[in-house]
Amino acid sequence: MTEASRSEHADDTRTALSSATIRRAFLDHVFHTQGKPPEHASQNDLYQALAHTVRDRLVQRWISTSEAYLDQPSRTVAYLSAEFLIGPHLGNNLINLGIYSEVEAAMQALGLDLEQILAQEIEPGLGNGGLGRLAACFMDSLATLEIPALGYGIRYEYGIFQQAIIDGMQVEKTDSWLRNGNPWEIQRSEWAVQVRLGGHTEHYTDDRGRYRVRWVPAKTVVGVPFDSPILGYRVNTVNTLRLWRAEATEAFDFPTFNRGDYLGAVSKKVTSENLTKVLYPNDETEQGKELRLEQQYFFVACSLQDMLRLLAADGMPVSRFHEKFAVQLNDTHPAVAIAELMRLLVDEHDLPWDEAWDVTRQAFAYTNHTLLPEALEQWPLPLFGRVLPRHLEIVLEINTRFLEAVRIRFYGDDSRLARLSLISEHGERHVRMAHLACVGSHAINGVAALHSRLMREDVLRDFHDMWPEKFTSITNGVTPRRWLALSNPRLSRLVTDAIGEGWVTDLERLRALEPFADDAGFREQWQAARRDNKVALAELVRDCTGVAIDPSSMFDVMVKRIHEYKRQHLAVLHIIALYHRIKSAPNLDLAPRTFLFGGKAAPGYEYAKLMIRFITSVADVVNRDPQLRDRLKVVFLPNFNVSCGQRIYPAADLSEQISLAGKEASGTGNMKFAMNGALNIGTMDGANIELCDAVGADNFFAFGLTAPAVYALRAAGYDPAAYYHRNPELRAVLGLIQQGFFSHGDPAVFRGLFDEHLRHDPYLLLADFGAYVECQQRVCEAYMQPQHWQRMSVLSCARSGHFSSDRAIREYCERIWRVKPVPVHLLHRASGTPRHADSGIRAGKGH
Known part of the structure; x- marks a missing residue:
């Protein structure tokens, strides 16, 4: 906390930042908020009291931010995302407020352990992986850079499932993240909105002779906003994450209850609340697809109505919506917002179609996050029309007008019309949401240089031909506040002592560490900090799995969503190869390794769940073999999440980023590992390419086919069996699996994983196996030279500055949103009175 910021708090003793004031406020909340004397408070009571103590210190900034945005009208970023994997709030807010040491001292004075209190927080599981984690990093950076922004999403009652490993297999358990309440959110019932679903449309002519459409819904639900403060680092800006919960218009039917139909009396409440019950309901059934579409529409409909409320509060007409809001679509999940804004402008606010379309296209921008065709959402036309009848009409109208422009631009190219159409005509007709996002946005961006190039040349090539000026590339980044300052205090202190604390908001300053890579004394301190992190992770692994791992071994880590294209099974093939080598030559000189895996498989993704079972089965054999003498250990750490990641990234020696080239859009785990001093082994895929360029090829273990080589190999006719026959080690490895060596003698258990690979190897495991194993040998040789490895570790961190989400x-802001910072000055409200005596009360206008 800067001295200027502290002085601004001088008149508000209730929320002062001194250790003594924090201690008094904490005890007040234990007594008055939790309703207990301190000696009877539970660990959760202590967490809740401390969270409220810290939130009190955010609220003044939060209100000041809202007032600043009213006083200085500016363009606001509206970030629409189905996922916000925000992570635990408390520790991050302590770092951003600059009071971590003050709070730690306050707790110590009371005989309490801050780390134990922090561990009580149940993190919101409002995301599945990289998409939601990126959204959280972006919200942190928006506030830190003082950019007016609102994050809009869904307040899932149950987040991503809790993962347990039972008999080696993933078992999904309910994630009841709200069971102890959420001290960070404030319910804003006064800003609730109504959302319509289903029904039919009626076309008519109004009393002024204009053609109009009326949507007559089958049901209506209420969207209630819950706001959480997102504080920037050492600034006064507190932006808002606004998540929507679905409620029934009438939660209780009293006449039905009186007739004795007790379940029927609350049936509307149950049905309505299903909309925001769970993250990503399984869409293998028709009902699941319908619920997921309703879910996506619900949150964008709520959000757009909220934006229109804020627009009216600023006294601006709807025709200037795009001047007030830059609306970013985080992947295709919120793409139906384009049709919804058109409906609101045309049907509800009487704008002519062409004017409404111009406003819409200037307001929206679209981030594409995938190169996998199956991940580009499509909705069956009958389903889309049943859930959103008016929106289907609007999409069809958009498509008709768009295809007319295509006919003129690409005269005589009928095949291009079919490829560009918003409606897929192959088999069952579908609404293509990525196409809608491209047509309805003024900007389309990829998230890494390779991804953006492949997007332009392949996945969205026809749209690039139509509008090359729309396309740009912005490589992802991660926030150094959570992923270095908070999660790795040992290394952070060392870095700050060496180069100052400016790196926290200007990560490029880490470059100043480069000379220290050749300083033996600094490298020794660096290694000591990293070893402490490894000891801490070893304790976590033992507590969670019962497996004891050696902190002096190389921690070889692969934590990410379980998916075929990410190729966790390739990493396991290498483990089996090492196991086979040691069993064949017990005196082989290899660096001891601990292989650590983590990640969740989608509940309906059976192949991915089989991959987890494969990892745990190999671990069971390797870890029990006395001949290995702890030279190899394999661990699957269950329920990987943000909290877990904060322990893993600082302790890793080697990070596995081994997706098939051309499949990973970006990846951000590689960035978190690098800035914490881990080295990466990876293919030239996603952001790996840029990371390798940044840290230097000598500090990145690159291997495998490039994306052009993958395309060429497939074009030439890829024969996986040829790789199998000419690689004896690969034959030995697959032979052990096929014999049932890792499945208690039952060869059928993993037959589905590898038998098909000899005929059809979609992610080219066999083609990359030899190069991967050879590269891992180079890793081993480097790790066996500790001074050399430590030097590479320092350089990996020092050169990771480009990968900040601030950048x-x-x-x-510069290339897509056209927004500028709005500095926030604290309101002086010691008694809660407005800053301006004549300002009055501006009800209902706050962000």
Whole structure:
């Protein structure tokens, strides 16, 4: 906390930042908020009291931010995302407020352990992986850079499932993240909105002779906003994450209850609340697809109505919506917002179609996050029309007008019309949401240089031909506040002592560490900090799995969503190869390794769940073999999440980023590992390419086919069996699996994983196996030279500055959103009175 910021608090003793004031406020909340004397408070009571103590210190900034945005009208970023994997709030807010040491001292004075209190927080599981984690990093950077922004999403009652490993297999358990309440959110019932679903449309002519459409819904639900403060680092800006919960218009039917139909009396409440019950309901059934579409529409409909409320509060007409809001679509999940804004402008606010379309296209921008065709959402036309009848009409109208422009631009190219159409005509007709996002946005960006190039040349090539000026590339980034300052205090202190604390908001300053890579004394301190992190992770692994791992071994880590294209099974093939080598030559000189895996498989993704079972089965054999003498250990750490990641990234020696080239859009785990001093082994895929360029090829273990080589190999006719026959080690490895060596003698258990690979190897495991194993040998040789490895570790961190989410957000602001910072000055409200005596009360206008 800067001295200027502290002085601004001088008149508000209730929320002062001194250790003594924090201690008094904490005890007040234990007594008055939790309703207990301190000696009877539970660990959760202590967490809740401390969270409220810290939130009190955010609220003044939060209100000041809202007032600043009213006093200085500016363009606001509206970030629409189905996921916000925000992570635990408390520790991050302590770092951003600059009071971590003050709070720690306050707790110590009371005989309490801050780390134990922090561990009580149940993190919101409002995301599945990289998409939601990126959204959280972006919200942190938007606030830190003082950019007016609102994050809009869904307040899932149950987040991503809790993962347990039972008999080696993933078992999904309910994630009841709200069971102890959420001290960070404030319910804003006064800003609730109504959302319509289903029904039919009626076309008519109004009393002024204009053609109109009326949507007659089958049901209506209420969207209630819950706001959480997102504080920037050492600034007064507190932006808002606004998440929507679905409620029934009438939660209780009293006449039905009186007739004795007790379940029927609350049936509307149950049905309505299903909308925001769970993150990503399984869409293998028709009902699941319908619920997921309703879910996506619900949150964008709520959000757009909220934006229109804020627009009216600023006294601006709807025709200037795009001047007030830069609306970013985080992947295709919120793409139906384009049709919804058109409906609101045309049907509800009487704008002519062409004017409404111009406003819409100037307001929206679209981030594409995938190169996998199956991940580009499509909705069956009958389903889309049943859930959103008016929106289907609007999409069809958009498509008709768009295809007319295509006919003129690409005269005589009928095949291009079919490829560009918003409606897929192959088999069952579908609404293509990525196409809608491209047509309805003024900007389309990829998230890494390779991804953006492949997007332009392949996945969205026809749209690039139509509008090359729309396309740009912005490489993802991660926030150094959570992923270095908070999660790795040992290394952070060392870095700050060496180069100052400016790196926290200007990560490029880490470059100043480069000379220290050749300083033996510094490298020794660096290694000591990293070893402490490894000891801490070893304790976590033992507590969670019962497996004892050696902190002096190389921690070889692969934590990410379980998916075929990410190729966790390739990493396991290498483990089996090492196991086979040691069993064949017991005196082989290899660096001891601990292989650590983590990640969740989608509940309906059976192949991915089989991959987890494969990892745990190999671990069971390797860890029990006395001949290995702890030279190899394999661990699957269950329920990987943000909290877990904060322990893993600082302790890793080697990070596995081994997706098939051309499949990973970006990846951000590689960035978190690098800035914490881990080295990466990876293919030239996603952001790996830029990371390798940044840290230097000598400090990145690159291997495998490049994206052009993958395309060429497939074009030439890829024969996986040829790789199998000419690689004896690969034959030995697959032979052990096929014999049932890792499945208690039952060869059928993993037959589905590898038998098909000899005929059809979609992610080219066999083609990359030899190069991967050879590269891992180079890793081993480097690790066996500790001084050399430590030097590479320092350089990996020092050269990771480009991968800050602050840099990414600056690029979005300059190239897509056209927004500028709005500095926030604290309101002086010691008694809660407005800053301006004549300002009165501006009800209902706050962000």
